Amino acid sequence: MRNLEILKEEDKEVLDVARISVDQEGKQGKKKLYIESYGCQMNFSDSEIVTSILQENGFATTSQYEEADVILLNTCAIRDNAEQKVRNRLKNFIPIKKKKPETVVGVLGCMAERLKTKFLEEEKIVDIVAGPDSYRDLPNLVDEAEDGQKAINVFLSRDETYADISPVRLNSNGVTAFVSIMRGCDNMCSFCVVPFTRGRERSRDPYSILKECQDLLDNGYKEVTLLGQNVDSYKWTSEDASEKVNFAQLLERVALINPELRVRFSTSHPKDITDEVLYTMGKYENICNYIHLPAQSGNSAVLKRMNRTYDREWYINRIDAIHRILGYDCGISQDMIAGFCSETEEEHQDTLSLMEYVKYDYGYMFAYSERPGTPAAKKYVDDISAEVKQRRLSEIIALQMKHSLERNEMAVGQVHKVLLEGFSKRSEDFLHGRNDQNKMVIIPRGNHKKGEYVQVLITGCTSATLKGEVVAG
Template identity: 70%
Template sequence: MKTLEILTPEDKEGIDLPRLLEDEQNAAGKKKLYIESYGCQMNFSDSEIVASIMREKGYATTSSPEEADLVLLNTCAIRDNAEQKVRNRLSAFTGLKRRRPDTTIGVLGCMAERLKAKLLEEEKVVDMVVGPDAYRDLPRLLDEVETGQKAVNVFLSKEETYADIAPVRLNSNGVTAFISIMRGCDNMCSFCVVPFTRGRERSRDPHSIVAEARGLFEQGYREVTLLGQNVDSYKWEDEAAGTTVHFANLLEEVAQVHPDLRVRFSTSHPKDITDDVLHTMKRYDNVCNYIHLPAQSGNSRVLKLMNRTYDREWYLQKIDRIRAILGEECGISHDLIAGFCSETEEEHRDTLTLMDYVRFDYGYMFAYSERPGTPAAKKLADDIPEEVKKRRLNEIIALQQQHSLERNQQAIGKIHRVLVEGESKRSAEQLQGRNDQNKVVVFDRHLFRKGDYVNVRVTSCTAATLIGEAVLPA
C-alpha cells in the first residue's frame, strides 16, 4: 500500500516496476531474475523473500525483463481490477516469450492461489504457478519447467512463516523496510478472498523479528513496518518457557532495538487492537503515532453482512479510545467500500457521517468488487448498479479530500520530526520524508541526506502533502 492521503483503486493496485536492485551490478555470469509486485505491502515483502530464495539458486536480480531468464509476477486477487492488470501484463510478455523462448514466466501469490492450475490453461505464456506458502519450492519447480513441463504448487501451509529467510531488499530506499510478523487471516470477512489465498493465521517467532529489526538498523535503515493481515492478533506461545507474546509485547521489543529506529505497523482490525497496544505506542516515542484502522462501512447492518464482527458504535468507541490515549494528533487512516451488497442510500450516508465523526487523515476507498468463492459471492447478490457504486465512491473520495486538507491544515505552524526518504518528486533541490503521522513532508534539502531526522516547521499544505522549512541550528 502506497503512502498517499487519497488512494483510488487504480493507485492501490498499482504495479511495482523494479528499479536498480542491490545485486544487479554484480550479475555477470549469473542467471537473472526479474520480479514485479502488485497489491498490498505483504506482496512486496514476499517478493523480497522470493529474491532471497532465488539468489541461493544462483540468480541475480535485474530491472529489465528483456535481460531476465526468469520473470515472476507476484499477484493480488483482492479485486478483479488487480487481476486484469496481471492478465494485461502477461499479454505484454507474449512478445518477450517469442523473442526469448527459454525465458521462464511464473505467476506467484494470491491470484496464483485462487486460480491454481486453471491459470496455465487461461494464460498460455505462463510456465509456473506458485502460491504464497510454496516459495521454498521454487528451485524444484524451476527444474521441472526446464525439463519442458508446466509446474504448479499452491499448497497452503499451517506453519510456514519464512522466519529463517533473510529478505533481499528490493527497490529499497535504504531507509525504510518491511518485516513480516505473521501470515494468513482467520477473519472471514464475507467480501474478502485473503483467507482462501493466504490460509490461516500463524505468527512468526518474535526472536527472529527482533533480530531482523536489529540487523536492519545496523545496515543503516531507520524505519521498519511490522506487517500482517491483522497484526493485533499476533500471538506466539513459547511452550518451553510457558510464556505468550502478544502484539503489544512484540511492539515493545522492536521499539527497544534503538530509539532512532522508527516502528510502524499495518494492518489493525478494530475488534483486536487493545489498550495495551495503544499504551505501548504512547510509551515509546519511536513507535509512530499512526494507526490504519479499516472501517469498511459506517452502517451496522452492512457491517454484519460483511461479517466484520463489530458494529458502528464499537468502531466509534475504538476511535474515541485511540484519541483518549494517543491524543487528537494521532494519524488514523481507513479502508471503505462503496456499494456493498444491498447497501441503501441511507446506509451509504451512515458511512459519510462516520467519516465526519472521525475525520480520517487519509484512506483507501473502493467500489465493491465481487470475488469468486467468497461468502458474499455465494450468499449475497451484487445488486448495486455500477453507476451507483461509482457515484457513492466519488462522494466518499470528495469528503475524504476535504477531511485530509483540514487535518493537514492543523499541522501548519507546528514542528514535525521528519525521516528523510529521498528527493522530492518535483525537484532535486527538495527532500521528502514522513512525519510521525505517516504524512509526506517536503522541504528544501540544505545539506541533509537520506536517513537523517530533520525538524521541519510546516508552512503550507495540500490535501496530500505538508510543505515546510527545516529548523536549522543557530
C-alpha cells in the same frame, strides 16, 4: 507504510503496481531474475523473500525483463481490477517468449493461489504458478519449467512464516523496510479472498523478528514497518509454553531495540486493537503516532453482512480510545467499500457520517468488487449498479479529500520531526520524508540527506502533502 494518497476507482489495489528489482548483472554466468509486485505491502515483502531464495540458488537479478531468464509477477487478487492488470501485463512478455522460448514466466501470490491450474489453462504464456506458502519450492519449479513442464505448487501451510530467510531489500531507499511478523488471516470477512489465498493465521517467532529489525538498524535503516493481515492478533507461544508474546509486547520489544529506530505497523483490525497496544504506542516516542484502522462501512447492518464482527458503536469506541490515550493528533487512516451488496442510501449516509465523526487523515476507498468463491458471492447478490457505486465512491473520496486537507491544515505552523527518505519525485532540489502521523513532508534539499531526522516547520499543505522548512532542533 503508505504515502498519503487517496485511491480512485481506476486504482483499486491497496497499493498500485510497483516494479521491484535490483541489479546484480555483473555476476558472470548467473541466471537473471526479474520480479514485479502488485497489491499490498505483504506482496512487496514476499518478493524480497522470493529474491533471497533464488539468489541462494544461483540467481542474479535484473531491472530489465528483456534480459531475464525468469520473469515473476507477484500478484494480488483482492479485486478484479488487480487481476486484469496482471493479465494485461503478461501480454508484454509474449514477444520475449517468441524471441527466447526458454524464458520462464511465473505468477506468484494470491491470484496464483485463487486460480491454481486454471491460470495455466487461461494464460498459455505462464510456466509456473506458485502460492504464497510455496516460495521455498521455487528453485524446483523453475527447474521443471526449464525442462518444458508446467509447474505448480499452491499448497497452503499452517506453519510457514519464512522466519529463517533474510529478505533481499529490493529497490531499497536504505532508510525504511518492511518486516513481516505473521501470515494468513482467520477473519473471514465475507467480501475478502485473503483467507483462501493466504491461509490461516500464524505468528512468527519474536526473536527472529527482533534479529531482523536489529540487522536493519545495523545496516543503516531508520524505520521498520511490522506487517500482517491483522497485526493485533499476533500471538506467539514457545514450544514449552513457558513464554507467550502478544502484539503489544512485541511492539514494545521492537521499540526498545534503539530509540533511533522508528516503528510502524499495519494493518489493525477494529475487533482486535487493544488499549494495551495504544498505551504501548504512547509510552515510546519512536512508535509512530499513526494507525490504519479499516472501517469498510459506517453502518452496522452492512458490517454484519460483511462479517466484520464489530458494529458501528464498537468502531467508534476504538476511535474514542485512540483519542483518549494518544490524543487527537494521532494519524488515522481508513479503508471504505462503496456499494456493498444491498447497501441502501441510508446505509451509505452512515459511512459518510462515520467519516465526519472520525475525520480521517487519509483513506483507501473502493467500489465493491465481487470475488468468486467468497461468502458474499455465495450468499448475497451484487445488486448495486455500477453507476450508483461510482457515485457513492465519488462522495466518499470527495469527503475524504476535504478531511485530509482539514487535517493537514492543522499542522501548518507546527514543528514536526521528519525522517528523510529521499529526493522528491518532482525535483532533486527537494527531499521528502514522513512525520509521526505518516504524512508526506517536502522540504528544500539544502545540505540535508536521506536517513536524517530533521525538525520541520510546516509552512503549507495540500490535501496530500505537507510542505515546510528545517528549523533548529
